[in-house]
Amino acid sequence: MDIIPAIDIIEGKCVRLEKGDFEKKIIYSDHPLDIAKKYEDAGITRLHMVDLDGARGNGKNNLQALEAVASKTDMVIDFGGGLKTTEEVSNVFNAGAAMANIGSIAVKNP
DSSP: OOOOOEEEEETTEEEEEETTEEEEEEEEESOHHHHHHHHHHTTOOEEEEEEHHHHHTSSOOOHHHHHHHHHHOOOEEEEESSOOSHHHHHHHHHTTOSEEEOSHHHHHOO
């Protein structure tokens, strides 16, 4: 069995949304890398990172958080959140993700 924790990110911080409400977020950490390292120290080898800024479509992204985690851990990272173009998907891989979670782009631009 693989356990794959997720880190949701808004403005570079680890958050949880209450019932998906962006106005009701709890900030768990200002540094996603710190959380990722705790997971890795516990034996976790895979990580799902969700760019909630990207998913919200506000023009922001959290590639810096992805780059930090990818460059300072050995975790296999699956990254997603609002990826709408092949360039954005390419940027995710260039930032260190091993996998990209895509939604509508898979149908609209196979």
